[in-house]
Amino acid sequence: MxxxxxxxxxxxxxxxxxxxxxxxxxxxxxxxxxRGIVGNIYLGKVSRVLPGMQAAFINIGLEKAAFLHASDIVSNNTIDEPVEGATEKHAPDIRELVHEGQYIMVQVVKDPLGTKGARLTTDITIPSRYLVFMPAAKHVGVSQRIESEEERNRLKQCVAKHNDDTGSFIVRTAAEGAGEDELEQDAKFLKKLWSKILKKKKKSRKEVIIHEDLTLxxxxxxxxxxxxxxxxxxxxxxxxxxxxxxxxxxxxxxxxxxxxxxxxxxxxxxxxxENEIQRALNRKVELKSGGYLIIDQTEAMTTVDVNTGAFVGHRNLEETIFNTNIEATQAIARQLRLRNLGGIIIIDFIDMNNEDHQRRVLHSLDHALAKDRTKTNIHGFSALGLVEMTRKRTRESLEHILCSECPICQGRGNLKTVETVCYEILREIVRVNRAYDADKFVVYCAPLVSEALINDEYHNLAELEVFIGKLIKIQTESLYNQEQFDVVMM
Missing domain, CATH: 3.30.420.60 (eRF1 domain 2)
Known part of the structure; x- marks a missing residue:
């Protein structure tokens, strides 16, 4: 490849x-x-402790307070590679760990996403070419992607001699085959950098960035x-x-x-x-066979719907469905990477009754996702026939970076029909007439709505004039969007 x-x-x-x-x-x-802030190290101030959520909000100088969970204060596994010997620890009560007004050194593990602030950890990790430095840790970890047991042991022995009271190291995948001198150079560099970070922390007396990660x-x-x-x-x-x-x-x-x-x-x-980026912002993704995907990103999860479309197959319906689903696995894996979709992902493959077909589709999806450097977990078919999976999310998706919410529909993705808006206007006139005394009404509305009131809804408007006994005038406002209108008393 x-x-x-x-x-x-x-x-x-x-x-x-x-x-x-x-x-x-x-x-x-x-x-x-x-700029993204993942990897940056801050001296932050605890602004609020939430025992009910076992978390605290930390002011690190950003617009939104960052979020620190109790488990992230004691976690020893915040790096982006699977590590041998990593274990989960039971987190003590958040009130035993931090208190309001306390200054604490934290590292960003997730950029602010939407309405949520950044996610923090106190388990500082500093990466270099071959190693990841973990202050206060005692063990040497090795990336699980290094499969040779002999190489793993060699790397452990080379790195273990650089362990001391300041911290320990995790060996990254790139270190496979690296010489002892190169590993030593990396270890010295990281220790020197950590020493500078500690000195800057001691000099700081307020919320400040202590270490900034490299540019993109x-x-x-x-x-x-x-x-x-x-x-x-x-x-x-x-x-x-x-x-x-x-x-x-x-x-x-x-x-x-x-x-x-x-x-x-x-x-x-x-x-x-450039054209591929534009296509990555569309809901619909065409498949070569004639089928297609519909991808919808929401606050809670991302959904992917697979459809046969124009693909009619060559043998029978079962084979057509299976072949479309197999092709869809490759397209889905690529779209997840390209759009950088993370969190919970629900895939609605076309229904398959054959268990062997289901197993082969899952295997194809797993194989396609193997190229993804971001961690993914596939949980198989649910009772409803949906494939549930997760993909680690550390930064905004491509859509969230390049696009903003539509000011007209507020992110709904659709508008009220002209007919609906006309009836809202008629109801609003009745409401205002009952609440206030007016001689006549002027309705300011969008061109399409104005045209509908004057033509299609003319009889309803005339009946309302008779009902309230007052004149209603329709005024077209070209700058109004379809849902926008004003009822003014005269």
Whole structure:
């Protein structure tokens, strides 16, 4: 499988596209005015303790107070890779852990999402190329993605000698095959960085950011170490030079893959990325066979509905349904990555009575999701025939970054019909007439509603005039949306 990264850098934003076999698979975006804060370390002040929720709100200097759960104060497993020996601990009462007015060092593990503030942990982790430093921890962990037992033991022995009272390390997947000198260099770098963080914390007397994570371009390079990349193309010469210096010092393996793209044609046009982004904002996703998906993202969960559409198959209905569902698993896995959909995901495959077909569809979905670097869990078919799964969510989805709520429908996705609005207007006139004494009424409304009142609803309007004994005048307001109207007394 061929894969490459495209970095489109402008003064206002950085966009990164992961292309696999010529197809866009992942999209990362960071705007200067709205940078993600996952990984940042803050000195925060406890503003409120909620025993009923076993949580506290922490002021870290952002617009919304951040959220710290009791389990995140004692958790030892906040890194983004599966780790050997990670265990769950029972969290004590939140009132025993923090109190209002207390200053506490915390790290962001989830960006603010919608109306929710950032999610925090006190279990600080600082990643580098090969290692993750965990202050105050005593054991050495190794990523489960390193399968060789001999290599795991070697890495443990190399890293264990750098453990001391300041903390311990977790060995990342990228460390497989790394030499002892490289691991030692990473360990020294992380300890030095931690020392600087502690010094800044001691000097601080209020809510302040103590350590800021790398910008998107550098994080992508750091996180894709070990990935099977053919090249990394950057369309900004200044960013290219920065990344070249960064990779030569920390990630030599990727330094040779970096390529400056000076072409006049926009870099995202090479693989039709701009059009793919636009398609990723649509509800409907067409399948090659003629079937399609309907993807709806809500506050509580994301739902995916699979339909056969124009696909009629070649043998029988059962085979048609099975083939459509199999094709849908590949498309669903790609859309989850591309749109960065997280949390609870419910998939409504076309109903299958054959248990072997169900098992093969689940296996196909699991295999397709294996390429996803974000953790996913598939819980199988429910009693209603729905597939329930979860995908770890640490940042906003592509839709939430690029779009905002419709000011007309307030996110409902539909408008009241012209007929409905007309009847609301008639009811409002009756209500106002009973409450106030007026000689006549003027109704200001949208063009389509005005036209309907004057034509289709003329008889109802005339009957109302007779009923209340007052004149009703209709006034068209071209700037009003379909649901907007005003009843004015004269």
């Amino acid at each position: 061929s894969a490459e990264l495209l970095l489109n850098v402008t003064p206002s934003e950085t966009r990164v596209a992961l292309i696999e076999n010529g197809v866009l698979q992942e999209m990362h975006l960071e705007r200067i005015g709205n 371009a550098f994080r992508i390079i750091r996180d894709f170490v070990g990935a099977d990349l053919e090249r990394v193309r950057v369309d900004s010469k200044f960013t290219f030079q920065q990344l070249k210096a960064f990779t030569e010092e920390f990630v030599p393996a990727l330094s040779e893959l970096l390529e400056y793209y000076p072409g006049e044609r926009p870099i995202f046009d090479l693989f039709d990325v």
